[in-house]
Structures are given as structure tokens and as C-alpha cells.
Amino acid sequence: MDYIELIGFLAAILTTAAFLPQVYKTWKTKDVSSLSLPMLLIFFVGIIAWLTYGFLKNSPSMIFANSITVVSSFLLLFFKIKYGKK
Amino acid sequence: MDYIELIGFLAAILTTAAFLPQVYKTWKTKDVSSLSLPMLLIFFVGIIAWLTYGFLKNSPSMIFANSITVVSSFLLLFFKIKYGKK
Numbered sequence: 001m002d003y004i005e006l007i008g009f010l011a012a013i014l015t016t017a018a019f020l021p022q023v024y025k026t027w028k029t030k031d032v033s034s035l036s037l038p039m040l041l042i043f044f045v046g047i048i049a050w051l052t053y054g055f056l057k058n059s060p061s062m063i064f065a066n067s068i069t070v071v072s073s074f075l076l077l078f079f080k081i082k083y084g085k086k
Numbered sequence: 087m088d089y090i091e092l093i094g095f096l097a098a099i100l101t102t103a104a105f106l107p108q109v110y111k112t113w114k115t116k117d118v119s120s121l122s123l124p125m126l127l128i129f130f131v132g133i134i135a136w137l138t139y140g141f142l143k144n145s146p147s148m149i150f151a152n153s154i155t156v157v158s159s160f161l162l163l164f165f166k167i168k169y170g171k172k
Contacts, residue, residue, distance in 0.1 A: 008139040014132025018125045034120060039104045046100025053094040059143065 008061025016068045023072050032080045040080055044073045094147025102154045109158050118166045126166055130159045 026032060047070045054062030112118060133156045140148030 004139065004142045007135055007142065011132050011135030011139050014128050014135060018129035018132060021122060021125055036107060039107055042100050043104035046097050046104060049093055049097030049100060053090065053097050053147065056090045056093065057143065057145065061139065 005061055008059065009064065012061045012065035016065055016072075019069060019072050023075050026076060026079050030079070030083045032083045035076065035080050037077075037080055037084070040073065040077045044070070044077055047073050091147055094145065095150065098147045098151035102151055102158075105155060105158050109161050112162060112165050116165070116169045118169045121162065121166050123163075123166055123170070126159065126163045130156070130163055133159050 026035070047066055050062065051066035051070055053059075054066055112121070133152055136148065137152035137156055139145075140152055
């Protein structure tokens with residue numbers, strides 16, 4: 001692996017790790033009041049676009065990071081729709 | 087601009103746009119209680135790494151997106167440190 005991908009993977013690990021506590025917190029508390037549905041939808045579509053871009057640019061770090069984040073953001077969207085109804 | 091960069095810019099606009107309401111909300115309400123300082127720090131360092139990666143990969147969309155997000159995440163970090171003391 002070249003040093004460019006090392007920086008990419010460092011970035012991927014850091015930004016992905018920063019996102020996970022939010023998913024965990026929302027799952028535990030079921031508090032979705034401060035999460036905005038349009039924001040979550042826009043973000044989810046954006047991550048799918050980044051993942052596509054990562055494949056087209058042959059970027060292992062982008063594919064790695066966005067594969068995890070697409071799941072995280074889907075979960076937040078799912079929690080918002082599920083718990084937001086109450 | 088080729089179609090790969092078009093997808094990249096679409097991704098950049100979507101994920102950046104999803105992030106801005108959080109910055110605005112925090113600025114208006116000064117409520118930083120639900121923001122975690124370690125998470126903000128890790129995310130900020132991660133975005134700097136993504137920006138570096140974008141330059142090294144010659145990716146205009148990554149440079150564009152992360153230049154905006156580095157400012158947004160710095161502002162959240164600044165608000166957390168400033169308003170978190172109260």
C-alpha cells in the first residue's frame with residue numbers, strides 16, 4: 001500500500017470512528033428529536049454518491065469508509081423513521 | 087469535467103449541505119450538550135486527513151467538500167470549547 005492510501009485509511013478510520021458513537025447513542029436512547037429527517041436523507045444519498053465515486057476513482061480508502069458510513073447513516077434514518085412516530 | 091467528477095461534486099454538495107444545519111443550529115442555540123468533544127476532535131483531524139488525501143489523489147470534489155467541512159467542523163469544535171465552559 002502506498003503512503004497516499006495510508007493517509008486515506010487514517011482519514012477513513014478517524015471520520016468513521018467519530019460517527020459510530022452517534023449511532024450507538026441514538027440506538028440506546030431512542031431519542032431522535034434532534035435529528036432532522038431531510039438532513040439524514042440528504043446525507044444518505046450523498047454517501048451513496050461518495051461510494052460510487054470511490055469505486056470510479058479506484059480509491060480503496062473511500063470504498064472502505066463509505067461502505068461503513070452507508071450502513072451507519074441508514075441505521076440513523078431507520079431509527080428516525082421508527083422512533084420518530086412515537 | 088468528466089462524469090466521475092460530476093458524481094463527486096454531487097456527493098460533495100449533498101454531504102456538505104447535510105452538515106451545515108448542524109453548525110447553524112449550534113450557533114443559534116449555543117446548546118453543545120449533545121456534542122462530544124473527543125468526537126469533534128477525531129472528526130476534525132479526520133477531515134484534515136481526507137483533505138490531504140484529496141490533494142494527493144488530484145480529486146477536485148474531495149478538495150472542494152473537505153475544504154468546506156474543515157471549516158464547519160472547526161466551528162463546531164470552537165463552539166463546544168466556548169459554550170461548553172458555561
